[in-house]
Amino acid sequence: MIIEHNTMPVVIADDYKCIEQKNTIFIRGLWDPEIIPIMRKIEEAHYNLKLPKGTSGYTTLDAALKAAAWSICMQCTPKNEYGCANKGFYDWDGKKGLKKETFADKSEASLIIKNAAKFLGANLVGIAEYDSRWIYSSWYDFEKGQSVPAKFPFKIESVIVVAIEMDQDACFSSPSLISSAASGLAYSQMAETGKKIATFIRMLGYNAIPCGNDTALSIPLAVQAGLGEVGRNGMLITPQYGPRVRLLKIFTDLPLQADKPITFGVNKFCMKCRKCAQTCPAEAIPFDLKPTMEGTSLSNCSGILKWYTNPEKCIRFWAQNGGDCSNCIACCPYNKWSSWHHNLVEKVTESIGGDILRK
Ligand code: SF4
Numbered sequence: 001m002i003i004e005h006n007t008m009p010v011v012i013a014d015d016y017k018c019i020e021q022k023n024t025i026f027i028r029g030l031w032d033p034e035i036i037p038i039m040r041k042i043e044e045a046h047y048n049l050k051l052p053k054g055t056s057g058y059t060t061l062d063a064a065l066k067a068a069a070w071s072i073c074m075q076c077t078p079k080n081e082y083g084c085a086n087k088g089f090y091d092w093d094g095k096k097g098l099k100k101e102t103f104a105d106k107s108e109a110s111l112i113i114k115n116a117a118k119f120l121g122a123n124l125v126g127i128a129e130y131d132s133r134w135i136y137s138s139w140y141d142f143e144k145g146q147s148v149p150a151k152f153p154f155k156i157e158s159v160i161v162v163a164i165e166m167d168q169d170a171c172f173s174s175p176s177l178i179s180s181a182a183s184g185l186a187y188s189q190m191a192e193t194g195k196k197i198a199t200f201i202r203m204l205g206y207n208a209i210p211c212g213n214d215t216a217l218s219i220p221l222a223v224q225a226g227l228g229e230v231g232r233n234g235m236l237i238t239p240q241y242g243p244r245v246r247l248l249k250i251f252t253d254l255p256l257q258a259d260k261p262i263t264f265g266v267n268k269f270c271m272k273c274r275k276c277a278q279t280c281p282a283e284a285i286p287f288d289l290k291p292t293m294e295g296t297s298l299s300n301c302s303g304i305l306k307w308y309t310n311p312e313k314c315i316r317f318w319a320q321n322g323g324d325c326s327n328c329i330a331c332c333p334y335n336k337w338s339s340w341h342h343n344l345v346e347k348v349t350e351s352i353g354g355d356i357l358r359k
């Protein structure tokens with residue numbers, strides 16, 4: 001059952017502060033001596049600079065499919081997967097319409113934006129009120145190679161959050177270059193869809209900043225926009241696709257009616273399930289029964305009650321593996337939300353014998 005909430009349905013510490021973008025795991029690959037060699041290895045595979053290992057899921061054909069799927073993202077939003085903002089399709093500026101469109105009210109504007117976003121490629125769309133807590137406390141300028149103040153060029157009224165579904169069959173082959181192709185395809189669709197939605201808003205006479213992995217934390221924004229809950233795997237779990245989505249967001253000065261955050265039992269289910277923790281080849285996902293307020297890594301954003309994954313362990317596996325990984329997405333029973341299997345698992349984990357039966 002889906003329940004709507006008037007506030008964020010997550011405990012957030014009074015002294016919570018968003019991390020600086022330079023401390024996100026991929027940007028640490030530019031300055032942190034511990035992470036630099038790991039990121040070099042990851043980039044060799046990501047940018048096809050060495051032959052794939054040739055085993056099943058890592059053949060030349062698989063590598064070609066992966067390169068094709070990532071091609072729009074890599075060429076049109078350079079390094080955005082690592083957090084680089086304001087480039088290519090994610091440009092913060094663009095030609096505006098000659099006339100500023102007016103709307104009867106925020107609800108009408110929201111309906112129009114959501115319908116247009118779906119037409120332009122979004123699988124799910126939600127609207128969040130602007131909340132500075134989710135903006136990195138400083139941004140990282142890839143050209144200058146340093147942190148810069150986090151300051152938008154106009155007053156943000158609303159954030160449109162979009163989820164793009166990852167191909168199920170390709171994702172379920174994780175870890176492999178084929179599952180990496182599923183991620184790349186979604187990243188490429190994020191780039192295209194972000195560009196199109198930003199263009200639509202600008203032609204209505206308003207400003208729009210499309211963002212992929214840059215500028216702000218996508219997952220809390222998606223929770224605030226009513227798209228889902230956060231799971232043990234640290235991902236957004238949506239009622240429609242489980243965690244098998246990629247997220248983009250568009251900051252705008254167009255006033256929109258915000259959606260309400262939702263819960264549908266994910267937190268309770270994750271306490272018993274632990275499937276992602278068992279399936280993670282890097283042991284990067286905690287088994288603890290309950291979530292905590294404290295992360296274990298410089299790249300964790302502490303002060304939010306959740307399960308903190310360890311990004312250092314995760315990317316070490318990516319580097320060894322010769323490609324990224326989606327095990328914690330593919331194994332999640334919420335992929336099969338309406339299937340008999342998920343319903344059975346949900347019932348079993350509610351029962352006293354849940355821990356035994358789950359195994
Ligand atoms: S991506 Fe793979 S290695 Fe990383 S946390 Fe998920 S399952 Fe573990």
Ligand code: SF4
Pocket residue numbers: 231232233234269270271273274275276277331332333334
């Ligand atoms: S696999 Fe299980 S524990 Fe992990 S996020 Fe999905 S439901 Fe939660």
